[in-house]
Amino acid sequence: xxxxxPSAPVPLSAALPAGSPGRGEVADRLGRPLRDxxxxxxxxxxxxxxxCMPREVFGRDFQFLERSELLTFExxxxxxxxxxxxxxxxxxxxxxxxxxxxxLSRLVRxxxxxxxxxxxxLTTNGSLLARQAADLAxxxxxRVTVSLDSLDDAVFRRMNDVDFPVDRVLEGIAxxxxxxxxxxxxxxxxxxxxxxxxxxxxxxxxxxxxxxxxFIEYMDVGHTNGWRLEDxxxxxxxxxxxxAEMPLEAVPPNYxxxxxxxxxxxxxxxxxGLIASVTQPFCGACTRARLSAEGLLYTCLFGVxxxxxxxPLRTGASHEELTNLVRGIWSRRTDRYSELRSEAxxxxxxxxxxxxxx
Numbered sequence: 001x002x003x004x005x006p007s008a009p010v011p012l013s014a015a016l017p018a019g020s021p022g023r024g025e026v027a028d029r030l031g032r033p034l035r036d037x038x039x040x041x042x043x044x045x046x047x048x049x050x051x052c053m054p055r056e057v058f059g060r061d062f063q064f065l066e067r068s069e070l071l072t073f074e075x076x077x078x079x080x081x082x083x084x085x086x087x088x089x090x091x092x093x094x095x096x097x098x099x100x101x102x103x104l105s106r107l108v109r110x111x112x113x114x115x116x117x118x119x120x121x122l123t124t125n126g127s128l129l130a131r132q133a134a135d136l137a138x139x140x141x142x143r144v145t146v147s148l149d150s151l152d153d154a155v156f157r158r159m160n161d162v163d164f165p166v167d168r169v170l171e172g173i174a175x176x177x178x179x180x181x182x183x184x185x186x187x188x189x190x191x192x193x194x195x196x197x198x199x200x201x202x203x204x205x206x207x208x209x210x211x212x213x214x215f216i217e218y219m220d221v222g223h224t225n226g227w228r229l230e231d232x233x234x235x236x237x238x239x240x241x242x243x244a245e246m247p248l249e250a251v252p253p254n255y256x257x258x259x260x261x262x263x264x265x266x267x268x269x270x271x272x273g274l275i276a277s278v279t280q281p282f283c284g285a286c287t288r289a290r291l292s293a294e295g296l297l298y299t300c301l302f303g304v305x306x307x308x309x310x311x312p313l314r315t316g317a318s319h320e321e322l323t324n325l326v327r328g329i330w331s332r333r334t335d336r337y338s339e340l341r342s343e344a345x346x347x348x349x350x351x352x353x354x355x356x357x358x
Contacts, residue, residue: 025087026326028299028333035257035287036090037083039076040356041104043293045097047125048161049149051189051218055161069294075313077110079291080117082322086330088289090119092145094356096293099128105139112140121145123187127164129172137179144176145185150198151205159194173211184211187275190233191218199233203242207270214260214273219301235276239263242272257285277301283336290356297326298356300335306356 027033043065048055071079080091091111098104111120119142126146133144148169150156156166176184188195188202199215206213215238218231242248247266254262260273261280274280290298295313296306307329312322 026330028330028335030284030334030336032257032285032333033287034083034087034289034330036092036289037080037088038092038094038288038290038356039080040094040096040291040293041076041098041107042070042096042101044100045095045125046100046127046162047097047164049125049159049189050161050194051159051191065294071291071293071295071310073107073110075295075310076107076291077114078313079295079309079322080111081114082319082326083289084114084116086323086326089117090121091117093120093122097125097127098122099124099132105132105135105141108136108139108141119143123147124172125160126169126172130168130175133172133175133179133181137181141181143183143185144181145187146173146176147187147189148173148202149188149190150195151201152195152198155195155198185273186211186213187216188213189216189218190238192231192233196233199238199241200245203246203272207246207265207272210270212271212273214275216275217278219277229278232278234279235261235274236279238274248272257287281336286335289330292356297329299329299333301356303335303356 025033045053047053048058080088083091093104093108095101101107108120108122111117120140121143122136122141123145124147126148129144129146136144146169148156148166149159151166153166156169157163173184173186176182186202186206188198190196190199202213215235217233217235239248242263248263249266251262251264251271260275262271262273264271286300288301290301290303291309292298292306295308295310297309298306307325309322309325312325317325
């Protein structure tokens with residue numbers, strides 16, 4: 001099986017602003033500023049999670065990007081500096097699985113040196129974290145988020161579909177804590193019929209260890225994971241299950257536009273978060289842009305087309321030209337996918353989550 005054709009990039013001319021915009025905060029057409037950048041460093045992953053990279057699509061013959069197509073670390077750093085100058089304060093490295101990209105700590109060191117960047121973090125499946133956590137911390141990474149969908153080894157192996165044991169992910173989490181990559185968070189995607197019985201044991205385990213656990217509703221990202229609404233375990237059901245054993249109360253967000261709703265244990269022993277894109281859309285506060293591994297800029301997780309930044313970068317576009325391009329793309333943004341979700345939108349050939357991260 002071969003890769004489906006990637007979404008066609010938007011040509012440079014289509015994204016250029018009508019005039020030279022003034023400098024300062026750039027907002028989209030709904031008044032949302034550009035604050036967060038998620039950078040995919042690779043489209044490859046060593047897992048085949050059933051909700052993200054199902055094996056029947058991403059099999060042995062799947063055509064991943066060639067090395068020459070990937071942005072170099074220097075190119076990523078160049079674009080990152082530009083985004084920070086335009087208001088981005090947080091950069092998250094994603095994939096695929098970012099830790100399969102060689103010498104990632106070198107990129108981390110380059111990004112950590114950017115003036116004005118306040119938060120540099122990484123999302124990983126944790127499989128390679130035990131051996132890399134110390135180097136990443138030394139290079140300047142601030143914290144990590146680990147994806148872990150169950151503590152039940154049989155369930156976890158079934159979900160990652162490469163027979164990877166849960167204990168090795170837990171070893172990676174422990175290594176990240178020792179390295180000081182904190183506050184560490186764990187993300188759990190909940191899919192009905194697969195791992196909803198793991199919700200309360202996961203909450204209990206990470207509460208005891210003082211780690212923030214965030215539950216993510218199964219989303220219709222891309223078009224290869226067989227998403228169905230009936231497979232979604234709603235946030236209210238997740239909170240209800242935890243609250244029945246460990247009473248919870250809602251607390252305010254840490255900052256405007258925070259994706260997860262926060263719930264604290266009433267006894268003060270920690271908190272959990274809910275990312276409920278399906279049942280509680282948060283498009284109105286979305287400040288996130290996503291840069292794919294080959295340099296396509298997406299303004300929504302559910303984007304159909306990306307805007308090509310690699311071509312102008314490699315053909316010698318000036319800093320001002322690239323800045324105008326990015327500002328023009330963001331200022332025209334109107335994305336509200338989760339708020340408008342319908343049978344028509346669910347069927348669109350959206351970019352895969354493995355291509356631009358979560």
